[in-house]
Amino acid sequence: MPADQVNPAVVAAMAEAGIDLAGEMPKVFTIKAVQAGGTVITMGCGDACPLFPGKTP
Numbered sequence: 339m340p341a342d343q344v345n346p347a348v349v350a351a352m353a354e355a356g357i358d359l360a361g362e363m364p365k366v367f368t369i370k371a372v373q374a375g376g377t378v379i380t381m382g383c384g385d386a387c388p389l390f391p392g393k394t395p
Contacts (some may be wrong), residue, residue, distance in 0.1 A: 346368030381393075 341364045349359045365371075372378050372390050 340366055 344359050344362055344364060352359045367378070367380075367388065367390075378390055
């Protein structure tokens with residue numbers, strides 16, 4: 339299950355790159371969201387995360 343907040347170190351690192359995640363919350367992946375995304379990165383969830391095979395545009 340997603341955490342209750344985005345890791346503060348991630349928020350700070352993304353802010354340095356000009357991306358504001360301060361108001362964002364971790365979310366459960368949906369198949370529709372993954373299919374619409376250009377890049378999907380999962381971290382630290384092991385077997386709890388479904389496997390989404392890569393795609394080439």
